Amino acid sequence: MTSTATTGTVGHEKLTMAQALNRALRESMAEDDSVVVFGEDVGALGGVFRITDGLTAEFGDTRCFDTPLAESGIVGMAVGMAMNGMRPVVEMQFDAFAYPAFEQITSHVAKMRNRTRSKVSLPMVIRIPYAGGIGGVEHHCDSSEAYYAHTPGLHVVTPANAADAHRLLRAAIASPDPVVFMEPKKLYWTKEEVDLGAELPGIGRAMVRREGTDATLIAYGPSVPVALEAAEVAAQEGRSLQVVDLRSIVPFDDETVCAAVRSTGRAVVVAEAPGFASVASEIVARVTERCFHSLAAPVRRAVGFDIPFPSPKLEHVQLPGVDRVLDAVDDLQWDLS
Amino acid sequence: MTSTATTGTVGHEKLTMAQALNRALRESMAEDDSVVVFGEDVGALGGVFRITDGLTAEFGDTRCFDTPLAESGIVGMAVGMAMNGMRPVVEMQFDAFAYPAFEQITSHVAKMRNRTRSKVSLPMVIRIPYAGGIGGVEHHCDSSEAYYAHTPGLHVVTPANAADAHRLLRAAIASPDPVVFMEPKKLYWTKEEVDLGAELPGIGRAMVRREGTDATLIAYGPSVPVALEAAEVAAQEGRSLQVVDLRSIVPFDDETVCAAVRSTGRAVVVAEAPGFASVASEIVARVTERCFHSLAAPVRRAVGFDIPFPSPKLEHVQLPGVDRVLDAVDDLQWDLS
Amino acid sequence: MTRDLDLLLPSPHPVELIDPTGQTVAEAAHELPDDAALLRAFAGLTTARRINDQAGALARQGRLAVYPSSHGQEACQVAAAQVLTDDDWLFPTYRDTAAVVIRGVDVAEAFLPLQGAWHSGYDPHRYKVAPQATPLATQLLHAVGVAHAARLRGEPTVALALCGDGATSEGDFHEALNFAAVFRAPVVFLVQNNQYAISVPLARQSVAPSLAHKGIGYGVPGERVDGNDVAALLTVLGTAMARARAGEGPQLVEAHTYRMQPHTNADDSRRYRQDDEVAGWVQRDPLTRLETWLRQHDLLDDAQLAAVTADADQLAARMRTELARDATPEPAELFAHVYATPTPQLVEQAAVVADELSREDEH
């Protein structure tokens, strides 16, 4: 789980996260016949975000195919295929459109190994484009990671850059266990210089993205760039903020996160989802439980409000931006230290 | 929301929680023609837990009726009926069997008011028997409250005794907003002396169930009796534990909970659900955020492990019992104070 | 039994009353609607087409966040609105904005979500039009609930619920038809089979003889109709509505039509279908066929056409003006419409936003 690995492709190139994901699918399919990709519009169209672009053309329509429009059907069929020797990678078109599959995910995907005392494992990946920032309409911008993270039996990972997208998706497909792979859709088109052959930590490891000494920002997925930008602004104002990117929500990398927080003594969790009973709550809780006496101030949250995700013109109100993050940092009782 | 109210019935009687719930339904149906009860087996059978016993006989089968076996259908039809002047109270047969309705609950029940800028409200109640302790088989013992509590737009309440069951269900049915009403099934048959006419706080208020000075146990639903028992045992060992019963998870009663924790300086959250990204996480997080400098030790959790709910013979391992609660209390760094 | 099956199964061919060339179909099993209804439908078709054209233009100009056009499906849009009485409810999808407007919803209110300003812009109770639904097939159950509630109270309401061919694959479609049947709820389900669910053609969606054949599995009569023939739609839907209103239960109607444009303005339909397929459907345009028929029957002359067109022009002008305005509600509303009374948590959070915004204003 915590091992690092090279992934075959070597050398630096400029890639978007969407392209990196497509590359990961392509490589996994080429390497392993049992990897199959299906969902709504993933065939000829290549998915509404083009993540599966060209896969049907390259591998044929038994390896990458469109299904009837039914998410429970997609996930349920994937369960059966995984039971019978395949490694299905299914796409849910948007976050809120995975909800029809919720029973299959919680009652079967998450529990099959447990139910059968490991006699049946389900090596499958459920890809879910999630979160806001693209001006999407209702039901297209939910941050739904907490539902899955709260469900024992699922791995939940979410990349924040192209290299991780590639590395983590490769690892998710190779995993013997089901992985809910949450793709921050607002980062799909961010182009980056990446080395797909680089050795990167796998599922279960967080990474410190920026060193800093005054406080630690803990973020994942779409909030990592926000945290990095906030750290940049803070630096100009003379405050040194460290940024940790979780990468993997389940398993959670207590080691890296706690070491980081202990080194600064202050922390802010940044996440888009409504804060109540969320992944951010968990991070605050576990960091506090584990680092209490290293903390100079309570861990703060710069998170989404407990409201349904707003329409495009108001989404900026909901999304934690640099200002909300820095407000939370300001709140860390600096006068007491 | 925070008002108290008498509920019509006066005088003390011995009632189980199941009977108290039945009484609440009966009273609400008698008072208001628009209250309708439906779900699986709620008619002739009176529900598998007999909560709706006798309602069809008393009010006719247009007021309390069986539906085809489809939970999304039940909740979706309730949405429509609530849109059109009714106050549906629907029963999900067990916790895990509400999952097929998850899309209807998250995408419609929770969002209709918001979507329509309050032009359409959904006065409906989704009753869910939940949690363990009855030796139930797979899928019959999930503690699923976090899924709902994390979803903005839903009220989530859960009684821990017969009087509250009656009071809170009456309030839920009267509420202009959808309420997910979580019934701790292991408490259905606990008989108590209750005064159904008593003035009790409504939705949104927690109650201190036992006074204590050394530490605060924060519990809800099925864990309240466990917390009370733990406090009893601790008292014999010379430690004075205060017990707070949340009653309402959303809205959350910060005022009562924080006042309690500040008064003792130490706290343990007790809950059955797997701890990760749970309601317990939220309680730890918000209590810590708000009471940090009153805390002598980090808030601890005595909660379920992050595993699928075990079979009957192993459920005792998963359920936080008195010992796990007292271990957590022991952990509150008493030597430091 | 045999008789039962005949009542439940659709007729062997889709009902067509006016053929694609504008001629009356000989020996049709159903009667044509009366002249007034057809003239009203023609005005509706003209309006619907104009709404699609104007909204498409506004989307291209970036004045709408997105627009799923019903170009080609206007006959369904018009018939769905026209068969309703004031008591009836309409349950539209994201693609049915034209039907919503023809039902009477103000165009500024109807387009608010497409401007990106709020999820729904009109008062559903006022117009008896549910918010346009995005999660596929979910609204069909709401229609059953609205209809069942009305029936319990003895009201004459019928709910007309729309969905697409793709949506028929969702579990909620199944549950809605079954609930409606078991409760004999006054609901008419109109499936606009426009041959595609985004990129997925009907053949990958279903291998049933037709979507209307699904009805029998619920004991619900199914019927197929040429979805570009507004006359046939008015007749078949009108009969279904009357039947439901009379207490005879729900009905399923499948309309064969075609989505002439991409799924939304953001879609690239050349990735999954050929131009000549689209061209074939131009021959079946719902407007031209009714116009031909009306002219042949001396029910429409140039002056009348000009009047109808002028009305549509006026609506388009209103769209341009109204949709140029930013009608975005105040941020505070985000916290006001979660519960009837905001929770203490939301009161706190609203204050955070108010503070953030006031400091932004200072800058």
Next chain:
Amino acid sequence: MTRDLDLLLPSPHPVELIDPTGQTVAEAAHELPDDAALLRAFAGLTTARRINDQAGALARQGRLAVYPSSHGQEACQVAAAQVLTDDDWLFPTYRDTAAVVIRGVDVAEAFLPLQGAWHSGYDPHRYKVAPQATPLATQLLHAVGVAHAARLRGEPTVALALCGDGATSEGDFHEALNFAAVFRAPVVFLVQNNQYAISVPLARQSVAPSLAHKGIGYGVPGERVDGNDVAALLTVLGTAMARARAGEGPQLVEAHTYRMQPHTNADDSRRYRQDDEVAGWVQRDPLTRLETWLRQHDLLDDAQLAAVTADADQLAARMRTELARDATPEPAELFAHVYATPTPQLVEQAAVVADELSREDEH
């Protein structure tokens, strides 16, 4: 089209080959299974009935946490197991323990969940039997997936998926039939229509002409069969399996049967049905009718009956011994089977439990 419909719609009456009095049905449209198959079925029926009786007794004694009996439905249980080859998969529900045992699963393994010891007790891969499913209709989709995977690899596997009448109302039933049809997956769906979903009678579940009529809505042939006539079941299911194996796609079979006992031992069926209704079905008992037929055809004598009964006795004895043992796994297993490799969080939590238990032991 007409021909298509005939192929898809069930025959006007449920297929019956041996009538309730044990007589061969004259002019039946299907052939009887051969004598060996019927004798094997009789042994199976005897076993299944004994499993139900013994498990019922153990449940009354508190040795099983719960038991959902298939008493009355044994013909379905036996036929479902008997039509399978070694390549085929069975997808049973909670009520199908008899079928699971007849398929070959060790009785101790099959009953582990009913003892309350673990959720499933056998290795699904070893027996090609999926874990018995509780969330209704969900397993039908898994069957489609298993079948589709096999078909992609060119394997001869057919999946036989069981569900009840109530389960047909769930969205997953719909999605499973549609996916199977669209992908032409080799799946046979057997609905055991035992007239009740707990307390809810079929009439509140569906008003379709029959549940088999649901097939046509997916382009899946539907057939009805007397579910207490094991001969008819073997023939109809056997044909469906062969058809699926030959690549002709899925089939839906509805078996008319009756749940003679309460939903489970915890249920009180007098609340929702009359004793005389139950009594009527005693006349249709699947065992007596086949026994009569076999005796009349000189295929069964007292000695053979004794041998069959002795086998069943032996199984029952084994159940009593095996299910007296507490086969509950170690608590540590709770943490070992969540992921292939326990997360750091689970390693910590397992240690907490180990500590709790070690201190309990000390007491």
